[in-house]
Amino acid sequence: MLWTKTALFSMSAVFSSLHPTLQGIIAGRLGWDDLRPVQEAACQAAADGRDLLVVAGTAGGKTEAALIPVIDAVLKGGLPGVACLCLSPLKALINDQEERMLEICTPAGLSVAKWHGDVGKGERSWSGGDPPHILLTTPESLEVILLDRSLRPDLAHLRFVVVDEVHAFAADLRGVQIRCLLDRLDRLAGRPLQRIGLSATVGNPGEILAWLSGPGREAGLVASPVRPGKKQFSFSLAVGKEEQAAAVAGLVAGKRALVFVRSRSEAEGLATALKGRVDRLSVHHSSLSAAVRREAEASLSVPSSCVICTSTLELGIDIGGLDLVVQVGPPTSVSSFLQRLGRTGRRGGAARMAFVLGSDLDLLLAAGAIEAAARREVEPLRPPSLPxxxxxxxxxxxxxxxxxxxxxxxxxxxxxxxxxxxxxxxxxxxxxxxxxxxxxxxxxxxxxxxxxxxxxxxxxxxxxxxLSVFSTGAAFRALTPEGEEVGDLDARFVAGGVGTVCTLGGRRWRIIALDPGHRIATVVGEGGGSRASDRRPFWSGSGAPMSPVIARSVQGILARGRSSLPLAKREQAAVRGIATEIGAGIPAEGFLVTECSEGIFVLSCHGGRLNRLLASLLAQALGDGPKVRASDLCLLVEGVTGPDPAGEVYDALCAIRTRPAASIALALPLPDPADWKFGPLLPLPLFARMVAADVHDCDALAEALAAAPVHTGEETISGASSPDFP
Missing domain, CATH: 1.10.10 (Arc Repressor Mutant, subunit A)
Structure with missing residues (x-):
């Protein structure tokens, strides 16, 4: 059931139905004279006891939409114990939400507590004391509470469970863990608890609501209409690290800015390059200590401050009056792009994002993401089926x-x-x-x-x-001789040994001792500027591949030969140049097979994951000899020696398109079970079945291949190169 602002009551009727104490807090503390439509609709739906999914834009009032009906019920019912549990994907998000919730709950006489790994042990337990009315935690910390026989009984009085940023959970194994936890909480309480999910970006909200709620339960979707707001984009081409750093420095000068990069290593590298060029420069990523991350978050309250970050600052932390978001490189998904764009423009001004891009191809990808977002195309989420x-x-x-x-x-x-x-x-x-x-x-x-x-x-x-469904990896804790935690370093990186100088959190550190048994790297601050001998740290794990939604959007641009965005002449010329380089007759969908100087070029705008799987299938179909390389938008086949190389690749693609999912699953290589936590504990046939269903998604892969016709270019690219192929 969809609840919108055209629902049953007027706003004033909903507001007047709230507990008088809550009315006074909303009017006096928050300064609101009424509720927003999404909050009004959430209150109405929650009053019916339904599970809810609240979908509203960044800074759209989702947190209050969940919190207001919870506080109203607690005040009216005098509920004992923990009445509401809030599950969040990030510790930083919990820290931010705690402050916002205290602003409303404290005047109402309600207590709020947070429990996660960065909270001191003495603050994490209420054993022997009064449990909080509202508890904010992560799935992993909730497992700890449920195993504690002195704390678990206080969850028996639960009435509500709020899952914040539900899109960050639903499509992976951590989401499966959360759903198991929700069912266990129902059994502990002896009744169905009311579940409320919050999200700003989800492509299939009805399916995610059904996943969150489960069969046989009443559920409602609360969707806030998207308010068109002014958005400003700029694009800078910066080839190489030095040009990139100069471009970022010029953009953030005198501004309060977030700079998003693709990886922790890139964040450290850019911070080193910007040293001395930017005032109040900080770094924020998952391998930094809690204290370093909190310091970076706090710095954004000061004008003319810049934080270089990964996705750790992408979700709903209320950063406040940012002037600018800088995106280094193209975004890999529309969802991520919208989250990052939503960090700015929160105080009624225009949302401003500046792209710093390394090539014309990066510009094309960025334009594809913006166009898809403008059409409200967001990646659908598919929960695992065989976890x-x-x-x-x-x-x-x-x-x-x-x-x-x-x-x-x-x-x-x-x-x-x-x-x-x-x-x-x-x-x-x-x-x-x-x-x-x-x-x-x-x-x-x-x-x-x-x-x-x-x-x-x-x-x-x-x-x-x-406690966790994911391996944390063999990281070394970087500690000063005084025991101050700086962050984590990858085990492969510290293999460089004692004496290594590296950056962590934007500061230079020297490793002076290693304790492999306890996985501790003792570090001391290293003065002076960066030197050529310094090593940039790296961590295990690869970045997210380009999503099929962006890839399809890019193919539409190439087929038209131009972007629908109001790009500058130079930028439109860059887009046309890539389309011209590929050749005439670019289809709006499907594959394009044509020759280039390096071999056979296959335009395959299906995103990185599908293209890597297709490359494996195509290499098998072509037999020994030819090599197939994959990127987010295309394949390059080298070494086809027959009389008609393009025709041979064309025929192989056509044959692959007819293969059923079961045949595809058998043909794809099986990854190492050790790459999955608990993977080595599975019988190998079941591990293979899980990979086929939830990693390779062979059913969807077969469907996508069957729906994509294969085209040949009208003209051969004689002597040309494949366009910016990595």
């Missing part, structure tokens, strides 16, 4: 909490969660049998319990390895 690894995690957590459980009732309980419904009982049984064979489980008659292998692998630090 075997989360099943293993939840199985062990259940056993750790209870000590031992009957096999039949344990599996029945786990598989009753709708998010695990795709796992067949026979598959669950096969996993248990495999864990018994590896001694990760032990059996005592009908009872299961953790086995010796599980004790060895997971039991350290009170079984903390079971």
């Amino acid at each position: 075997y690894t989360v099943f293993v995690q939840q199985l062990f957590l259940a056993l750790i909490g209870a000590g031992r459980l009957p096999r039949r009732s344990l599996l029945t309980s786990l598989l009753s969660s709708p998010v695990l419904a795709g796992i067949a009982p026979d598959d669950a049984g096969a996993i248990v049998d495999h864990l018994l064979a590896t001694t990760h489980l032990a059996a005592d008659g009908p009872f299961l319990m953790p086995g010796p292998a599980a004790e060895k692998d997971f039991s350290r630090s009170h079984w903390s390895a079971l």
